[in-house]
Amino acid sequence: MLALIAYPLVYGMVISLYDTNLLNKYDFKWLTNYKDVLTDPGFLKKLYITLKFTVLVVAGNFIVGFVLAILLSMNIKGRAVFRAILVLPWLFPEVVVALIWKWLYNPLYGLINYYLMEFHWVKEPLDLLGNPNLALFSVAIPAIWKGFPLVLVMIMAGLQSISQDLYEAAEIDGANAWQSIRNVMIPGLMPVLLVTLILETIWWFKHFTIIYLLTSGGPVDATSVLSIDIFKQAFEQFQFGRASATAVLVFIICLLISYLYRRLLRDDDK
Template structure:
């Protein structure tokens, strides 16, 4: 005869989530806590552990070079996020229309997001090459320039070259999110507004934009956090050069840690970047709270 229990303990549920919890602790919580720990030490991670407290934090926030690179990082993130938002939103709106070969365009336009960042960086490095690069060939063929432009070797062009490559990599994510947001808006709202005599601008202002606002806010914050701490494409294209023209904060952290072997100072800088990203995330939650109210 099967026994019946009026009360069941919650332990089976805890055991089900235990593997995921353990994975998160090992891959997220432990590196984060350990990074904060070593930021208070002058260490080589082997046999040198000299406690310095908040010294590296004070050095970072009072170092003009660090503040310059932090400003450069904000500039880089702003340009990439702005480009992604504009291009991704426009393409999302176009792909939401009833046009021919819409599925084909969706498949082609999402390809840059599917490529690994290493592939994207090498592809654009080839196209930027001043001797045999595709971009200079097109510009010279159209008689827009006479001489080849050293995109990644000129301090005036290097940042723009990196930004364009990152926008090409990043716009598909915005496009997909905007497209999903547009498709979640009920068509009945548009039909009712058209019956009431609303024009296209009124439809966009009063239906499309409010319906997209939650998606736009989430996309904007996630994009900002992602590109603020980006490393791979910038490193492979310019390694922070020329003359530190593209030396964003992630490049600086890498050089401090693995070229100068100042792991404590690098960890302190990384913690500062984490705090900045956390503040951005906090603003994101504040926006949602205000929206819910």
């Protein structure tokens, strides 16, 4: 624990207080790096893009995962096969996911533009990753494709823990399908939903791989999330102190998000 978690975490926080090249330059700056980051308008812009990306992906994961979990909890033919197939995106490495979708998005030979043209939905191919108005949404779709199986598995596990007696009691009381979902299913899933929501939000808030491989933060910083900004500060501009300060701020934001979720979605009956 000390070697793998505590030391890197503390070391990153210490580095954020210095102007350093990690070799022979360690100029103590105290909180100057934090001040520079927080007063930089670009930080707030990238924070907004990061929040927007996180909301899109987490909402998409929960919508797709929740709907599929309900369908797969029904007694349908071939349910086990569908469960195995729908978990496959989760098993792919993120690099593979990014390369697959980069090929699908290609304006010259990508399948997405091919079918858009085939069904006459567009008159000319769309540069989905090169258009600043479409890039963030286009990057969010592969992230949703990669991430929804986790939500699917978690919700399916939660559904199995809800007693069928509760559904039968609700049906006897005259509840329809929507009322059963709202008053029986959702409360029963709340502990699972809370854990899943926290994990999903934190994971996609600090996500790097898919976005970087698809757009590298472009075009015109349309997909420049905080993780990419940290990478460029550290390994392109060699501002390791400022990059560490930004990373510490991301860590604090993730802690605040987790705390707010637990406060807003806590079970008041316990």
